[in-house]
Amino acid sequence: MSFLLRAIRLVPFAAALMLGGCETMEGYPANPAPDTELTSLQSQYFPANPNCAASADANGSLECQYYAATGAARQALRDKIVYGRMHVYDVEFSLFVRAVSANNNYFSVGSDFAALAFSGLAATTGTAATKSALAAVSSGVLAANGAVNKDLFYQKTIPAIVAQMEADRAKVEAVILSGLSKSDAQYPLARAQLDLDTLNDAGSLNSAVVTITHDAGNAKAAAQSAVDANRSIAFTPDSVSGRLTSWIWPGSVAAADGTPTNPANGAPATASAPNVAALRTWMSQNGLSGVPIATFLNSPLLASARGQAAAALGVP
């Protein structure tokens, strides 16, 4: 068998890796509820323009039945409608998240596999001409994938956005479930529908990004507040300040004016670059990147933070 023929026979396998198995590329188990179930639920809980005056709709539409009922029966219908609509929104949200995850993963992972397959064939198979041709295909796949991976922001932030959507939906669901514990008079279907609309919106990318941006804005404001509070401070070092100073300038001794110096020659000591970088990283991670190290070491407002930093960085 020629090397080229062997290679051609393996190409469908590579293509299957790239194009097939899309379901598994979502990163979620298969959904046991088929799409037909969703369609059925939608027609049951979201009937198109029910006409409650018409006898057919009055008998068939849950919403019409709700408005015709009274007392406990009306509340039971309210609960059934709201739970049903929540279930529809849950299924829709699940499908949405799967679609987002699939778009994020499948081409990237699939094309990586395909490129590896093609390049593997090129490395192990056939004549120079065959190797060259397969390597070119491999390069093309990788180049295409490289173009997709330029959207690294999308790839890395989708999990965070999905987590935010889930958190937002959980908050609204709690409101709805709390409402359902009340009587129909206190929490009628029309009021519940407003919360259901909010639940639907909470599962959107836009809503999640707005929440994340808002939270980031709050964090930035808190960090700025910490900086402003420490712009002018009274010199108030503590024992941790001394430990941190010795850690930043290891092996140094203080001159008459406190300058860290090299004991061997009396010259100003050189700060440990790794230790300074580690301290800056910790400060940045804790909202203190806008505070000078001198202020951090001597501020009475930052004594607790100094202790945390010293512990986190293993300062002796």
Add this chain to the structure above:
Amino acid sequence: MAGPCGTFVITGVPTAQVGAVKAQFALDDPTSVTVSDPPVNGTVTVTAVFPACSDGSNPTNTTPFPG
């Protein structure tokens, strides 16, 4: 948030600690570090000026904490 910007002041620095505070400020590459002179009750004020903030402001707060 980027590094320090604007002006930072440390008051009541003992003259025996001025060199240490100046060395600590130097770690953040300030535009300038000045020391008040003469000392008052054996202490000075060390002022470090950093580049203006990204929004163009040059914030400072001359009221020390604790006041």
